[in-house]
Amino acid sequence: MTGNPLGLYIHWPYCTRLCPYCDFNIYRQRGKDEALFQALLEDINWWANEIVPRPLTSLSFGGGTPSLLSPEQVAQIITLCRKKFGFIDSAEIGMEANPTDAEAGKLQAFADAGINRLSLGIQSFDNDVLKFLGRNHNAREARRAIEKAQNIFDNTSFDLIYATPDQTPKHWRRELETALSFNTPHISLYQLTVEPGTAFEKAVKRGTWSPLPDEKEATLYAMAQDICAKAGLSGYEISNLAKPGYESQHNKLYWLSHDFIGIGPGAHSRVTLQAQRMAAETILHPRDYAQELPPQRFFMEALTREDQITEFLLMGLRLKQGLDLARYKNLAGKDLPAKPRDQLIKDGLARIDNHHFALTAKGRLLLNTIVLELMD
Amino acid sequence: MTDLSHIRNFSIVAHIDHGKSTLADRLIQLTGGLTNREMKDQVLDNMELERERGITIKAQSVRLSYTAKDGDSYILNLIDTPGHVDFAYEVSRSLSAVEGSLLVVDASQGVEAQTLANVYQAIDANHEIVPVLNKIDLPAADIERVQQQIEDVIGLDASDAVMISAKTGHGIDEVLEAIVTRLPAPEGDRNAPLKALLVDSWYDAYLGVVVMVRVVDGVLKKGMKVRMMAAGATYLVDQVGAFDPKRINLPELGPGEIGFFTGQIKQVADTKVGDTITDEKNICKEALPGFKPSQPVVFCGLFPVDSAQFEDLREAIGRLRLNDASFEFEMETSAALGFGFRCGFLGLLHLEIIRERLEREFNIDLITTAPSVIYNIYLTDGEMIELHNPADMPDPVKIDRIEEPWIKATVMVPDDYLGAVLKLCEDRRGVQLDLTYAGSRAMVVYELPLNEVVFDFYDKLKSITKGYASFDYHLIGYRQENLVKMQILVNDEPVDALSIIVHRARAEMRGRAMCEKLKDLIPRHQFKIPIQAAIGGRVIARETISALRKDVTAKCYGGDATRKRKLLDKQKAGKKKMRQFGRVEIPQEAFIKALKMEDK
Numbered sequence: 001m002t003g004n005p006l007g008l009y010i011h012w013p014y015c016t017r018l019c020p021y022c023d024f025n026i027y028r029q030r031g032k033d034e035a036l037f038q039a040l041l042e043d044i045n046w047w048a049n050e051i052v053p054r055p056l057t058s059l060s061f062g063g064g065t066p067s068l069l070s071p072e073q074v075a076q077i078i079t080l081c082r083k084k085f086g087f088i089d090s091a092e093i094g095m096e097a098n099p100t101d102a103e104a105g106k107l108q109a110f111a112d113a114g115i116n117r118l119s120l121g122i123q124s125f126d127n128d129v130l131k132f133l134g135r136n137h138n139a140r141e142a143r144r145a146i147e148k149a150q151n152i153f154d155n156t157s158f159d160l161i162y163a164t165p166d167q168t169p170k171h172w173r174r175e176l177e178t179a180l181s182f183n184t185p186h187i188s189l190y191q192l193t194v195e196p197g198t199a200f201e202k203a204v205k206r207g208t209w210s211p212l213p214d215e216k217e218a219t220l221y222a223m224a225q226d227i228c229a230k231a232g233l234s235g236y237e238i239s240n241l242a243k244p245g246y247e248s249q250h251n252k253l254y255w256l257s258h259d260f261i262g263i264g265p266g267a268h269s270r271v272t273l274q275a276q277r278m279a280a281e282t283i284l285h286p287r288d289y290a291q292e293l294p295p296q297r298f299f300m301e302a303l304t305r306e307d308q309i310t311e312f313l314l315m316g317l318r319l320k321q322g323l324d325l326a327r328y329k330n331l332a333g334k335d336l337p338a339k340p341r342d343q344l345i346k347d348g349l350a351r352i353d354n355h356h357f358a359l360t361a362k363g364r365l366l367l368n369t370i371v372l373e374l375m376d
Numbered sequence: 377m378t379d380l381s382h383i384r385n386f387s388i389v390a391h392i393d394h395g396k397s398t399l400a401d402r403l404i405q406l407t408g409g410l411t412n413r414e415m416k417d418q419v420l421d422n423m424e425l426e427r428e429r430g431i432t433i434k435a436q437s438v439r440l441s442y443t444a445k446d447g448d449s450y451i452l453n454l455i456d457t458p459g460h461v462d463f464a465y466e467v468s469r470s471l472s473a474v475e476g477s478l479l480v481v482d483a484s485q486g487v488e489a490q491t492l493a494n495v496y497q498a499i500d501a502n503h504e505i506v507p508v509l510n511k512i513d514l515p516a517a518d519i520e521r522v523q524q525q526i527e528d529v530i531g532l533d534a535s536d537a538v539m540i541s542a543k544t545g546h547g548i549d550e551v552l553e554a555i556v557t558r559l560p561a562p563e564g565d566r567n568a569p570l571k572a573l574l575v576d577s578w579y580d581a582y583l584g585v586v587v588m589v590r591v592v593d594g595v596l597k598k599g600m601k602v603r604m605m606a607a608g609a610t611y612l613v614d615q616v617g618a619f620d621p622k623r624i625n626l627p628e629l630g631p632g633e634i635g636f637f638t639g640q641i642k643q644v645a646d647t648k649v650g651d652t653i654t655d656e657k658n659i660c661k662e663a664l665p666g667f668k669p670s671q672p673v674v675f676c677g678l679f680p681v682d683s684a685q686f687e688d689l690r691e692a693i694g695r696l697r698l699n700d701a702s703f704e705f706e707m708e709t710s711a712a713l714g715f716g717f718r719c720g721f722l723g724l725l726h727l728e729i730i731r732e733r734l735e736r737e738f739n740i741d742l743i744t745t746a747p748s749v750i751y752n753i754y755l756t757d758g759e760m761i762e763l764h765n766p767a768d769m770p771d772p773v774k775i776d777r778i779e780e781p782w783i784k785a786t787v788m789v790p791d792d793y794l795g796a797v798l799k800l801c802e803d804r805r806g807v808q809l810d811l812t813y814a815g816s817r818a819m820v821v822y823e824l825p826l827n828e829v830v831f832d833f834y835d836k837l838k839s840i841t842k843g844y845a846s847f848d849y850h851l852i853g854y855r856q857e858n859l860v861k862m863q864i865l866v867n868d869e870p871v872d873a874l875s876i877i878v879h880r881a882r883a884e885m886r887g888r889a890m891c892e893k894l895k896d897l898i899p900r901h902q903f904k905i906p907i908q909a910a911i912g913g914r915v916i917a918r919e920t921i922s923a924l925r926k927d928v929t930a931k932c933y934g935g936d937a938t939r940k941r942k943l944l945d946k947q948k949a950g951k952k953k954m955r956q957f958g959r960v961e962i963p964q965e966a967f968i969k970a971l972k973m974e975d976k
Contacts, residue, residue: 181443239930365928369901
């Protein structure tokens with residue numbers, strides 16, 4: 001099925017400091033890991049043989065902290081991708097970076113290496129909140145990094161975390177106003193979630209603090225959607241907002257159940273091989289990862305039709321545009337189950353619009369329960 | 377056959393975890409009943425469930441051959457007894473089949489409530505009792521204190537207690553020697569007509585019903601025609617034997633011996649524990665005393681979560697019944713829960729055991745409804761009906777009066793916890809009959825309505841006394857009370873499986889408690905759910921489950937899809953265990969948890 005979008009994700013698992021809320025596959029950086037970098041290059045070569053290569057619609061450096069890679073390494077990866085896969089003209093080549101001065105200093109070099117979209121992990125403009133979140137930057141650095149990034153990149157974004165314990169609507173409004181003052185074309189607003197295995201989970205179990213009740217979270221969420229909409233940023237996905245034309249092309253691959261290759265420790269892939277949709281997971285630990293050869297790094301598994309339907313629902317309904325009913329039918333061999341579908345519409349939680357089944361603002365907040373109802 | 381003077385029959389009395397099973401294993405090991413390879417930990421606790429809970433449900437026996445220091449060879453028969461109030465009758469029968477007991481006490485823990493309840497039963501059965509202090513190798517062992525405690529609390533001389541560590545094997549030979557030298561030999565007359573006590577029976581897929589007996593007089597042999605005196609049935613004995621603990625066939629069982637026989641008996645229900653077995657051709661003059669048929673006192677509905685499993689449930693219940701005649705069942709239909717069975721049990725533990733066995737051994741997910749007792753409902757037309765299920769309550773205008781069963785309950789408790797026990801009994805509509813002290817322990821006797829006890833009284837008692845209370849009860853008859861049926865409405869729909877019969881004066885409190893419980897047990901939905909308790913048309917308590925407003929993962933990218941999908945699959949499977957009432961899904965455990973009462 002050539003002509004289908006294909007993205008490539010690169011996971012660089014190292015961080016200079018591990019944040020207490022993060023449950024990603026991350027490791028504290030102890031010097032340069034040249035072996036892992038070489039492994040990534042091998043992976044790109046390997047995948048180019050494994051599938052019929054086609055021009056990438058996007059390339060995304062995530063982590064961890066991919067901005068810990070040197071601009072030369074980033075350039076090498078981009079060059080290899082161009083050689084092995086190619087890029088479509090409008091390909092998005094994105095990278096995540098921390099707003100510390102040290103990393104901000106490398107932004108121009110990353111742009112020169114070929115990065116055309118930069119996403120900063122700002123999280124908050126309040127030093128107390130940043131401290132609570134265990135971040136190693138302060139509010140001043142955050143502001144400076146945004147300004148610097150926007151001078152270099154046309155396409156920028158940053159993340160904020162909300163619903164921290166005791167956060168008031170007033171506080172969140174202030175954070176949002178600061179955020180919007182930069183006129184950034186894309187932002188991601190993440191509700192603080194206590195994930196299993198994190199330091200925050202332990203803290204909550206100990207009773208050090210408690211997450212906000214869902215009513216309060218819902219209020220903060222609605223408030224943000226409202227304030228950002230007025231500033232021209234549309235919530236095109238549960239946690240992502242953008243000005244027209246600035247939606248993340250790479251992330252949309254995930255939500256639209258398109259093909260993507262993920263390389264690096266713990267990265268996931270979804271690729272269509274001989275009309276069969278495959279999932280691949282990888283070795284988690286960077287040292288083990290680098291020691292193996294590419295065929296041993298990736299655990300491939302065919303997804304059943306049920307698995308594909310569940311993923312199509314759970315990812316697709318995150319988008320404001322909803323899911324394409326024709327694609328659903330093509331995948332499931334039948335229409336969306338009528339009973340829950342009609343009840344959801346009746347309850348004002350969903351609507352059908354332009355051959356898409358989409359959740360309303362109220363419905364999107366109940367995504368998990370709604371997907372369960374739609375699962376046959 | 378063995379000479380009476382060379383037989384010793386005994387049981388082991390101990391609190392859970394004080395080492396009863398480990399000691400039994402050691403005795404078997406040391407007398408060579410099993411090779412080391414054959415030893416599975418805790419041989420006697422056969423059922424998976426028994427192993428897990430550390431309790432014995434069915435009595436088991438094992439025959440040990442022991443050559444004592446006097447050079448003679450002895451047969452030692454150990455009967456392992458159930459240790460729970462639900463099975464008090466079975467325990468009393470097992471204990472009456474032996475002449476002595478080993479009282480095993482953990483030297484680091486001391487005497488506990490269960491020990492006390494069981495040792496009194498052994499004393500009632502006229503047993504010679506040998507105290508055994510176990511776990512003397514533990515650093516926390518305090519031998520002198522525990523010896524003193526045995527003397528103070530139980531009134532037994534513990535100065536010559538046997539000191540052992542069942543774990544290391546230390547002192548086990550002394551236990552065997554004590555059994556021979558300190559326990560009395562059984563008495564009996566070989567030439568008298570056969571008289572044997574039916575101690576237990578179980579169903580074996582190969583042998584049919586296996587009956588465990590203690591021969592008192594006469595001889596039990598293959599080829600004999602025996603009569604069960606209470607049941608009135610006769611059977612031809614085709615095998616006689618014992619367990620060592622493997623099954624061994626013997627030519628006969630003589631007086632004082634314990635063993636089994638088989639005789640083409642189809643179901644366990646035909647063999648009633650406590651019955652007297654005699655020779656059809658030479659019937660003994662009188663039956664052994666103490667027989668009473670078991671009566672279920674607690675009833676509840678068992679429904680398959682998946683209604684397609686109804687036939688499986690029918691078969692499973694039938695199979696369990698083959699091996700446990702003490703529970704009853706009949707088909708029941710519920711508007712809320714579909715087809716199921718109304719079952720009667722000896723008590724709550726019994727209920728729980730049957731339910732767990734159905735779920736585990738037969739793989740059927742069950743919804744259990746509120747346990748209930750049998751109410752006698754007198755109608756205005758003079759008719760009396762026995763009500764086993766609150767859902768079947770007749771229209772109140774047709775009811776003249778309702779009577780409920782009462783029990784006389786005896787609780788023994790250290791006086792530190794007395795206040796809490798009295799409060800519990802008073803809260804459950806109890807009427808105090810007696811309160812006496814023995815040392816630092818109090819004995820309280822209360823009359824209580826059984827319906828206040830069936831549900832969680834025993835659990836509650838255990839928790840408020842940290843396990844130091846013992847509890848026993850028996851039915852004393854029916855009394856007229858002001859009882860009403862309370863319904864629970866979820867999202868304005870009555871849920872019949874949650875209906876209960878309750879005393880008018882307690883209705884409001886129970887209703888409030890149930891609504892509060894259900895509020896926590898039913899997950900939030902996308903809409904508000906009112907929960908109401910009502911008597912007739914009158915709402916007496918109300919709670920509201922607020923609507924769920926936010927249930928969405930903040931971050932969901934390429935690496936999250938797999939995990940999220942697997943989580944949804946799991947939740948989906950969990951949803952199948954819920955019951956749909958209108959638009960509300962109620963988790964199966966809610967039906968029972970809603971009734972547990974918290975002390976305020």
